[in-house]
Amino acid sequence: MLKQIVPNKLCLSCDICCRFLDKNAPLAPLFLPHEITPKIKHHLGKSCRVKLKPWQDMHTCPFFNARNHRCAIYPKRPFDCQLYPFTIMFDEKRENIILGIDKKCPFSANTQNEPFIKNYFHYLVDLLEKKEAATLIAKNPLFIGNFQNDVIQFSHLDTLTKLIINNPEKNGFKQISLKDKDTFDNFFKKIQSADSSQNFVNLYIWKEKNPVWWKESNKGPEILLETDSGYINFDSLKKFPDYVYLREELAKLKGNKYKHKRSSCNYFSKNYKFQYLTYKQNMKNDCLKLFSKWASERKKKFPDPYYHKLLEDSFSAHKLAIENYKVLGLIGRVIKIRGKICAYTFGFPLPFGERVRVRGNMFCVLLEVCNLKYKGISEFIFREFSREINQYKYINAMDDSGLENLRISKLSYHPLAHL
Numbered sequence: 001m002l003k004q005i006v007p008n009k010l011c012l013s014c015d016i017c018c019r020f021l022d023k024n025a026p027l028a029p030l031f032l033p034h035e036i037t038p039k040i041k042h043h044l045g046k047s048c049r050v051k052l053k054p055w056q057d058m059h060t061c062p063f064f065n066a067r068n069h070r071c072a073i074y075p076k077r078p079f080d081c082q083l084y085p086f087t088i089m090f091d092e093k094r095e096n097i098i099l100g101i102d103k104k105c106p107f108s109a110n111t112q113n114e115p116f117i118k119n120y121f122h123y124l125v126d127l128l129e130k131k132e133a134a135t136l137i138a139k140n141p142l143f144i145g146n147f148q149n150d151v152i153q154f155s156h157l158d159t160l161t162k163l164i165i166n167n168p169e170k171n172g173f174k175q176i177s178l179k180d181k182d183t184f185d186n187f188f189k190k191i192q193s194a195d196s197s198q199n200f201v202n203l204y205i206w207k208e209k210n211p212v213w214w215k216e217s218n219k220g221p222e223i224l225l226e227t228d229s230g231y232i233n234f235d236s237l238k239k240f241p242d243y244v245y246l247r248e249e250l251a252k253l254k255g256n257k258y259k260h261k262r263s264s265c266n267y268f269s270k271n272y273k274f275q276y277l278t279y280k281q282n283m284k285n286d287c288l289k290l291f292s293k294w295a296s297e298r299k300k301k302f303p304d305p306y307y308h309k310l311l312e313d314s315f316s317a318h319k320l321a322i323e324n325y326k327v328l329g330l331i332g333r334v335i336k337i338r339g340k341i342c343a344y345t346f347g348f349p350l351p352f353g354e355r356v357r358v359r360g361n362m363f364c365v366l367l368e369v370c371n372l373k374y375k376g377i378s379e380f381i382f383r384e385f386s387r388e389i390n391q392y393k394y395i396n397a398m399d400d401s402g403l404e405n406l407r408i409s410k411l412s413y414h415p416l417a418h419l
Helices: 008-013 079-083 111-128 131-138 158-165 178-191 200-205 247-252 256-271 281-301 305-323 377-388 404-411
Strands: 053-055 058-060 086-090 097-102 151-156 212-215 222-227 230-233 243-246 274-278 331-337 340-353 360-370 394-396
Touching (some): 079 086, 086 111, 086 151, 097 111, 111 131, 111 151, 200 305, 243 247, 247 377, 247 394, 256 377, 281 305, 281 340, 281 360, 305 340, 305 360, 340 377, 360 377
Parallel strands (some): 360 394
Antiparallel strands (some): 212 222, 222 230, 243 394, 274 331, 331 340
């Protein structure tokens, strides 16, 4: 339910809303799919607009009592009615979707109410620009009205514009799903890139943050990423460089340059009673709880807002990876201390790389989360995982997302190259 801006008393005394001159009035209340109950469905037409009933020389909403000006479903009235006197419509050229306010409403026509309207406008735009709200509205595009000259325009609604006007589905694109894995795997094998982003796994697990749209073409899948600023061709996306290491060096940690890493591993193995185990699906909830705790601690330590947003977005990626690890071909390991999961890591093999100095088999370490109160646990699980995947020559630890703390951490393992 939206906050109500127009006072009930004014609504009850108004003779504008809920009444229409034409039986097929295009502005009759419209219900979104999630708002329709069996009781309400009886009063709706095919477009999910209410079927207006005759009253005197006009027509009214079937839920409206014209004698006492009351709505029979007021507490559960549709979003369309809650929104008024604000309205969502196309601009004149139908290139954008905009939010405006109807000046026929006595409340909006009163200049004394302008401060309240301005504050409410900001609240409304924040709500409508959220993906969840926009997606609900987009399920019935008829909710978006045609351009009206007598409506004062306030703002473009970029999220709705992207979902309805610029929707790639109109051009034959479809959203990525697990059943597409073989198609993408075959395509990326032909590319033979050592880039950790050039694979189905990364596209799929980040699809809640950046939905992936694709269609077949002569050269393979044509891929679009849905971002806050619009749809971006995957091939043109600017990527941060990956960190690539010799697996054998990470497994042995020999020499002075790995002295501190080796010391951390030794401290962990000597001071804690632990189990290093293969991940099983019944560990999912404990892993996700560990992620939430870890992310909370990271936020406290690093104040960077960009890092905070990345952590928030990462939860859904970790969840999708962990839930679908078998189908995605992921290898997972966990560390338990006193019966509780205190660390987890997941990875998968990358296609053969053709870049200089990275010829040969390569394994990508996709996820790693640790309870850092256990000193040396992150160094230990990384080393053990590196030892175990001994059929691979190289390890790709992915990029640093432009974050200084991640850059320092990845450089501390002495990468061979930034790809």
